[in-house]
Structure formats: C-alpha cells, structure tokens
Amino acid sequence: MPDLNLILKKIEPSPEEKTRVENLAKQLIQIINQKAQREGIPAEAILVGSVAKGTRLAGKADVDIFITFPLSCSEGYIKKKGLKLGHHAIKKLGNGYEERYASHPYVTGFINGYEVDFVPCYAITEGRELKSAVDRTVLHTRYIKAHLKANQKGEVLLLKRFMQVVGCYGSEFKVGGFPGYLAELLILEYETFMGVLEQAAHEWRPGYQVDLEAYGTASQFNDPLVVVDPVDEKRNVAAALTLQKMAEFVVAASR
Numbered sequence: 646m647p648d649l650n651l652i653l654k655k656i657e658p659s660p661e662e663k664t665r666v667e668n669l670a671k672q673l674i675q676i677i678n679q680k681a682q683r684e685g686i687p688a689e690a691i692l693v694g695s696v697a698k699g700t701r702l703a704g705k706a707d708v709d710i711f712i713t714f715p716l717s718c719s720e721g722y723i724k725k726k727g728l729k730l731g732h733h734a735i736k737k738l739g740n741g742y743e744e745r746y747a748s749h750p751y752v753t754g755f756i757n758g759y760e761v762d763f764v765p766c767y768a769i770t771e772g773r774e775l776k777s778a779v780d781r782t783v784l785h786t787r788y789i790k791a792h793l794k795a796n797q798k799g800e801v802l803l804l805k806r807f808m809q810v811v812g813c814y815g816s817e818f819k820v821g822g823f824p825g826y827l828a829e830l831l832i833l834e835y836e837t838f839m840g841v842l843e844q845a846a847h848e849w850r851p852g853y854q855v856d857l858e859a860y861g862t863a864s865q866f867n868d869p870l871v872v873v874d875p876v877d878e879k880r881n882v883a884a885a886l887t888l889q890k891m892a893e894f895v896v897a898a899s900r
Contacts, residue, residue, distance in 0.1 A: 713768035727765020772877030784876035821887035
C-alpha cells in the first residue's frame with residue numbers, strides 16, 4: 646500500500662495556491678455585490694464548487710461564482726443582469742471572456758491565469774424550489790460544507806485522484822464517470838478513501854444504493870449505481886455513471 650500521506654502532499658493545493666484563489670474569489674464577489682447594490686439589482690454573488698468546499702485537486706483551478714437572484718425575478722431578468730454583473734467583474738480584473746451555454750447562458754472570464762465562471766441562478770433553499778439545473782449547485786456546496794469534516798477533505802482528494810488514475814473521473818458524456826460531488830458524498834457515507842474502496846470491492850453490484858438522508862426514493866432509479874441527492878430526493882447523483890466505468894472502478898478498488 647503506497648503512503649497516502651505522501652500522495653496527499655502531492656495532490657492538494659499548497660497554502661499559497663489556496664490563498665491566491667480564495668483572495669481572487671473574494672475580490673470578484675466584492676466587485677459584483679458592490680455593483681449590484683449601486684444599481685439596485687437584487688443579486689448576491691457567492692463562491693460555489695470545489696474551491697468553496699476545499700475539495701479541489703492541485704493544479705488548474707476553475708473558480709465558480711454564482712450570482713443568485715430571488716425566486717420572484719423572471720428568468721430573462723436574471724440572465725440579463727447576471728451576465729451584466731459577470732462582464733463587469735471581468736472588465737475590472739480580467740483579460741478576456743467567452744459566453745457559454747448550459748441549461749442557460751453564463752460567462753467565463755480569464756483572470757490572473759484562472760478560468761472563472763459567472764453563473765446566474767436562483768437563490769433556492771431546498772430542491773423543490775428548483776427552476777434550472779444550476780440552481781442545485783448552491784445547495785450542493787452548502788451541504789458538503791455543513792457535513793464534510795476538515796480531516797475528510799484529504800480523503801476526498803485521494804478518492805478523486807484515484808478516480809482520475811483509473812480513468813473514471815468526470816460526469817461528461819465522453820467519460821461517463823464519477824462527478825466530484827459524488828466523490829464527496831461517498832466519503833460522507835464511508836468516511837475514508839479506503840472505506841470507499843473496501844465497500845466498492847466487496848459490496849458494489851449493479852443497482853447498489855446509497856441514501857444518505859434516508860429518503861427512501863432509491864428504488865425509483867434504474868442505474869448501475871444509485872446515490873440519492875441529499876438536497877433533491879428525486880435525483881440520482883450517479884446517473885451519468887456508466888456500468889463500464891463503475892466496473893472499472895470496482896476492479897481497481899479490488900486490487
């Protein structure tokens with residue numbers, strides 16, 4: 646068994662790197678929130694994703710800043726004003742941008758060597774208020790920050806790196822693997838990196854279920870692995886995971 650502490654030192658961001666990214670995010674959030682306040686826009690920028698949760702691997706950092714709006718705002722309004730605020734922040738500190746599209750448009754700025762996504766969304770407090778897929782990200786960040794212990798962040802990094810090496814990390818269609826949020830939930834369920842590997846090696850079979858909040862909805866899904874989203878009982882976090890990638894992970898965990 647390799648020295649996990651030695652591996653962790655190689656894959657976790659240095660204190661300097663963490664500080665640099667966090668300071669950039671704080672600066673951008675301040676720029677957006679001050680602009681919104683001056684113009685009477687009912688929006689608040691917040692940091693989400695692996696940077697906010699402290700679960701990102703060393704190297705290239707993608708910074709995700711979500712610009713949240715009240716549920717009373719129209720979708721057209723939040724798109725228009727959210728993109729405007731994102732462009733304002735990029736103009737202040739960045740040197741280029743791209744407008745991109747997922748469930749709705751967002752803008753990516755290239756700032757101090759980092760890619761920063763500015764994403765308009767609704768400020769929901771529970772899954773049933775969901776208006777678009779991106780709204781859920783704020784709840785995911787809040788849930789992990791509330792439940793993941795400080796000493797488990799390193800366990801998440803080890804699991805993510807293992808998944809990368811095995812070739813099953815990433816939920817995009819061409820990969821069909823484990824999204825980062827799923828790795829975090831598996832650590833919450835099994836507590837450690839080795840705990841996940843042991844469980845996968847000995848117990849995982851097609852249709853295996855994890856339900857952290859005991860919603861009792863896992864049987865509604867027909868996927869190779871079912872992990873009920875703690876913030877949305879009607880969603881399987883592992884829906885993008887193919888049977889092939891699940892099998893590859895189980896085989897690697899068994900070695």
